[in-house]
Amino acid sequence: MIGSVFGSEHDFxxxxxxxxxxxxxxxxxxxxxxxxxxxxxxxxxxxxxxxxVVGLVTILGFVPIAGPLVYMLFRPPEYLSDVAERExxxxxxxxxxxxxxxxxxxxxxxxxxxxxxxxATKLRHSCASCHKPLEPTWQVCPYCETPVAPTEHPVSLRxxxxxxTSRKAR
Ligand SMILES: [Zn+2]
Ligand SMILES: [Zn+2]
Numbered sequence: 772m773i774g775s776v777f778g779s780e781h782d783f784x785x786x787x788x789x790x791x792x793x794x795x796x797x798x799x800x801x802x803x804x805x806x807x808x809x810x811x812x813x814x815x816x817x818x819x820x821x822x823x824v825v826g827l828v829t830i831l832g833f834v835p836i837a838g839p840l841v842y843m844l845f846r847p848p849e850y851l852s853d854v855a856e857r858e859x860x861x862x863x864x865x866x867x868x869x870x871x872x873x874x875x876x877x878x879x880x881x882x883x884x885x886x887x888x889x890x891a892t893k894l895r896h897s898c899a900s901c902h903k904p905l906e907p908t909w910q911v912c913p914y915c916e917t918p919v920a921p922t923e924h925p926v927s928l929r930x931x932x933x934x935x936t937s938r939k940a941r
Contacts, residue, residue, distance in 0.1 A: 804835055807832060807835075807838070807839045808829065808833045808838075809832075810839065811832025811839050812825070812828075812832060814842075817850045817851060817852070818847040818849070819846075819851075820851060828842055828846075873887035873890060873894065875892040876890040884904070885897055895907070896919070898912040898914065898915060898919070899920070900912065901915040903915075
């Protein structure tokens with residue numbers, strides 16, 4: 772009786788079913804191990820700028836279970852794309868703040884001011900036709916379609932009041 776039980780177990784472990792189960796298990800572990808390392812590499816590329824560090828982290832990812840776990844504990848918290856996006860936003864906010872200041876005396880000015888109210892620096896030109904404030908880069912007035920005459924950079928009103936001599940004699 773006992774002998775026959777051991778005998779059947781012996782048969783089972785040497786049967787083809789056991790062989791396939793064992794091979795399947797090993798294959799599954801192998802796939803899982805490679806997938807973990809691949810995930811570490813993929814995730815590290817999105818978070819770490821340095822290729823060398825990504826390579827080292829990927830090697831760490833090949834350490835079964837512990838490698839990916841250690842990586843997850845110490846990986847940078849943000850994606851590189853998120854960092855870049857935030858930096859871009861910060862720069863845009865900075866630029867907007869600079870745009871809202873007089874370049875000479877740094878007084879806060881409204882976006883439609885033509886002249887700094889404190890130091891009289893010319894900030895913008897107005898449209899010759901509709902008198903709306905124009906941005907320095909605009910070639911045509913967006914309000915009335917009047918072409919903008921090529922103008923000099925914002926200069927002090929005092930300088931503008933001085934009689935201008937024609938620089939280009941035709
Ligand atoms: Zn000013
Ligand atoms: Zn206009």
